[in-house]
Amino acid sequence: MSRKPTISDVAQQAGVSKGLVSFVFNGRPGVSAGTRERILTAAAELGWSPNPNARSLTTRTAYALGLVVLRDPTIIGSDPFFPAFISGVESVLADAGRVMVLSVVPDEERELATYRKLAAESRVDGVFLTDLRHADPRISLLDGLGLPAVTLGRPDVPSVFPVIDRDYGHGIDAVVERLRDLGHVRIAHVAGDDRMLHGTRRRDQFAEAVTSRGGEAVVVAADFSPDAGAQATHALLSSENPPTAIVFANDPMAIAGMAVAQELGRRLPDDLSITGMDGSEMSRYLFPPLATVGNDPAEWGRAAARSLLTLIETGASDDVTLPAAAFIPRGSIAPPPTVAPSTR
Known part of the structure; x- marks a missing residue:
């Protein structure tokens, strides 16, 4: 081989x-x-x-699982995915008599050093890998350290670790199909961090869904933060040929985009249709309610925790495929305006 x-x-x-x-x-x-x-x-x-290191770890039990997150703390604070994911993990760990150790780090160097420290000091029995990146260096590092792990999403490099995955393209395709059926042609996507696999995958799935249906895809780079979503929305709506619909890579960016659109005089959804992704609980309480793609982060957490515990206890765990993400249509989408908002 x-x-x-x-x-x-x-x-x-x-x-x-x-x-x-x-x-x-x-x-x-x-x-x-x-x-x-x-x-x-x-x-x-x-x-x-x-792996002799992995076998030696099985003789020592920390009764803790680790989650190391490389993100700006302000982004984590505004992203409902992580609190819901952690609640799902904790619901499983509580019954298993274990706890979770969370570390938020500012850069990759500190991130990799944290994994080495956790393994060297036997602080955790295994870790969750989130926000997978292109050619993610954590995969080979954890394998070499003999530290059990599960990945949220499928890496683009060889990996010995079990995968928790969900078909997100299904939901994105449904969003675009609905917008095209309503009559939207120029549809924008405010993308997530392009260093992350799920950011670029959502971007590519969106572009493919739009072009395959004869629409015009416009992509703007962002980083999943509300601030970036607001800036991208302002740039799109201030352009000479603004889109009639914007699909955001997560709900926090979409919520920020809705606020900017209304500040610029756009009536939602009469002048502009907006959708988010990840199906946050808060999205249903906005006005208008935000159309989004369901994700259920707590389900990710429960599945990841069960898989990692099985891996630690038996040395192996099968991949888990969660139900495909579904489009949740709500009041933030409608047919495009027949008269441009600026002229009306």
Whole structure:
């Protein structure tokens, strides 16, 4: 193999689950002699053996799971995803007698150093990887440290860790289809941080959905923060050819965009249609109520916590695919105006 073999490769070659491979190499009972021999043979042929650092960690229990977040604290404070995600995690950890350790870091250097410190001091038994980045260096670092992890989303580099994923393109496609059916042609997207996989994936899914339906896609870069959403909205609506609809990469940016649009004299949704993403609870209480794409961060948290606990306890955990994200239509969208707001 051109890359380092993983427990998943052994399981696939032997025709068993990763959990059975882990049971064999941890000396656990309940595996038939034939299956055990098949697993050992597959591991020998691939040249795979358990990571000694990972095995040594299993003998020490911190009863804590870690979440290291590389974001500006002000962005985290305004983003409803993380509080809901953490509440989902905590609902599982409370029953398991464990706690979560949260670290917010300002840059990648501090982030990687935090993971090394957590592993060296046995502060946590495993970690959650959120906000996956392109060629994410955390994947190989955690593998080398022998620190169990689960990733929220599928990395674009080889990974030994279980994945918690959701088809978000389904919801974005439904948003664009609805806007095109209403008659919108020039549709803008205020994108998330392009260093993050989910930011660029949402951007690309939007562009594909618009162009495939004969619309005109306009993309403006932002960073998921309300301030960036406000600035992008002001630039779009002040341009010579403003869009009639804006799709924001998350709800906080959309909420900021609604405020800017109204300050500029746009009536929502008569003059401008706006949608968000991530389905935050606050989105339904705005005026008009914000159309959005559901995400249920608490469900992400529960699934990630269960998967990570299984990985820590058995040495293996399967990937989890959550139900596809669905479009939630509300009052912030309508057919485009027949007369430009500036002339009316």
